[in-house]
Amino acid sequence: xxxxxxxxxxxxxxxxxxxxxxxxxxxxxxxxxxxxxxxxxxxxxxxxxxxxxxxxxxxxxxxxxxxxxxxxxxxxxxxxxxxxxxxxxxxxxxxxxxxxxxxxxxxxxxxxxxxxxxxxxxxxxxxxxxxxxxxxxxxxxxxxxxxxxxxxxxxxxxxxxxxxxxxxxxxxxxxxxxxxxxxxxxxxxxxxxxxxxxxxxxxxxxxxxxxxxxxxxxxxxxxxxxxxxxxxxxxxxxxxxxxxxxxxxxxxxxxxxxxxxxxxxxxxxxxxxxxxxxxxxxxxxxxxxxxxxxxxxxxxxxxxxxxxxxxxxxxxxxxxxxxxxxxxxxxxxxxxxxxxxxxxxxxxxxxxxxxxxxxxxxxxxxxxxxxxxxxxxxxxxxxxxxxxxxxxxxxxxxxxxxxxxxxxxxxxxxxxxxxxxxxxxxxxxxxxxxxxxxxxxxxxxxxxxxxxxxx
Numbered sequence: 001x002x003x004x005x006x007x008x009x010x011x012x013x014x015x016x017x018x019x020x021x022x023x024x025x026x027x028x029x030x031x032x033x034x035x036x037x038x039x040x041x042x043x044x045x046x047x048x049x050x051x052x053x054x055x056x057x058x059x060x061x062x063x064x065x066x067x068x069x070x071x072x073x074x075x076x077x078x079x080x081x082x083x084x085x086x087x088x089x090x091x092x093x094x095x096x097x098x099x100x101x102x103x104x105x106x107x108x109x110x111x112x113x114x115x116x117x118x119x120x121x122x123x124x125x126x127x128x129x130x131x132x133x134x135x136x137x138x139x140x141x142x143x144x145x146x147x148x149x150x151x152x153x154x155x156x157x158x159x160x161x162x163x164x165x166x167x168x169x170x171x172x173x174x175x176x177x178x179x180x181x182x183x184x185x186x187x188x189x190x191x192x193x194x195x196x197x198x199x200x201x202x203x204x205x206x207x208x209x210x211x212x213x214x215x216x217x218x219x220x221x222x223x224x225x226x227x228x229x230x231x232x233x234x235x236x237x238x239x240x241x242x243x244x245x246x247x248x249x250x251x252x253x254x255x256x257x258x259x260x261x262x263x264x265x266x267x268x269x270x271x272x273x274x275x276x277x278x279x280x281x282x283x284x285x286x287x288x289x290x291x292x293x294x295x296x297x298x299x300x301x302x303x304x305x306x307x308x309x310x311x312x313x314x315x316x317x318x319x320x321x322x323x324x325x326x327x328x329x330x331x332x333x334x335x336x337x338x339x340x341x342x343x344x345x346x347x348x349x350x351x352x353x354x355x356x357x358x359x360x361x362x363x364x365x366x367x368x369x370x371x372x373x374x375x376x377x378x379x380x381x382x383x384x385x386x387x388x389x390x391x392x393x394x395x396x397x398x399x400x401x402x403x404x405x406x407x408x409x410x411x412x413x414x415x416x417x418x419x420x421x422x423x424x425x426x427x428x429x430x431x432x433x434x435x436x437x438x439x440x441x442x443x444x445x446x447x448x449x450x451x452x453x454x455x
């Protein structure tokens with residue numbers, strides 16, 4: 001690997017004769033992997049049933065490494081949100097956040113959604129997940145991925161983190177900051193990362209990371225936990241960043257990650273001598289990933305809590321009769337679920353959305369898009385089937401080996417065997433891959449065109 005000259009000079013000065021050891025990649029090709037969506041299945045079941053080669057990943061209990069030439073995006077389980085294709089070491093930060101069902105969790109730099117999906121799986125549909133992305137196009141990709149994974153309790157926002165911190169101070173039990181960085185861990189995977197690397201870029205990313213970290217601290221409730229991560233090796237973005245933050249914030253303490261079971265301690269010569277760098281964690285190319293840095297911080301429990309915002313009274317929503325009839329026929333368990341308007345569409349907001357009461361957010365999606373009324377008939381959304389397809393009263397049950405599964409994912413009409421006339425959820429191996437409408441023994445395909453396996 002030919003590293004950028006300035007990068008190599010810096011790292012050789014810091015590492016000495018350890019440079020060649022740590023920057024020798026553990027695999028000849030870029031590491032590839034998948035992280036299992038435990039909203040869909042258990043990792044043990046996944047490993048036993050997968051029809052492709054995999055090995056357990058050292059970085060996360062729900063993650064596996066795969067062969068470099070495997071194409072995950074065409075697999076039915078990818079379409080069903082059973083797994084997220086993810087570079088192995090990228091699964092580590094979310095697992096360190098210790099998210100449990102019922103918590104209020106914020107992911108501030110969430111796109112494209114791999115780590116966010118891990119946080120959603122840890123919540124198991126309980127509590128609230130705020131998934132934020134500043135770049136609008138990336139926020140839309142984030143929304144699509146969370147929809148594919150069947151996440152029901154996420155609010156996807158497209159905002160500056162300073163605006164979020166001002167609107168929601170002290171509201172979250174857990175915050176993840178996978179900060180925008182100079183991407184030194186991506187040199188082997190992305191030629192552009194090496195081509196654009198410079199000292200100026202490192203300085204810019206360090207400054208941006210510091211701003212986001214400040215805003216994350218403001219969002220965190222007393223006693224809460226914050227995980228900061230990057231996919232770079234630069235001291236200014238990693239150990240130096242955390243040391244400077246702790247100097248500004250005595251109410252935070254640095255948790256010890258030495259027992260996490262992977263990687264190596266942070267580097268003591270990359271930060272002030274008073275900083276306990278060994279409590280952080282680094283994943284080097286020699287450790288089986290492309291590269292990651294992580295630090296876990298805890299806010300003191302005796303910090304005064306921010307006053308809650310004043311809630312605006314919810315505008316009463318007249319429930320359309322068309323929705324009532326549809327949901328009673330196909331999703332009776334949702335009959336009592338609160339409804340909200342999302343433009344001309346109906347949505348099923350998270351049950352714990354009161355966390356966001358009294359604030360205005362630039363929201364792409366809150367909860368699950370249910371559908372809309374067209375010509376006095378209810379037209380269900382793709383998201384409804386992805387989130388609740390397993391519970392639909394009318395289902396077409398396919399397997400990976402059934403030729404109809406591949407035809408469905410190409411957008412073709414297929415034969416109905418288990419589903420009756422009307423709307424139905426289509427499942428592969430028990431996992432939802434959208435919905436269609438049955439008539440005369442055939443299922444009209446409503447799988448979105450942009451998601452189909454074409455070519």
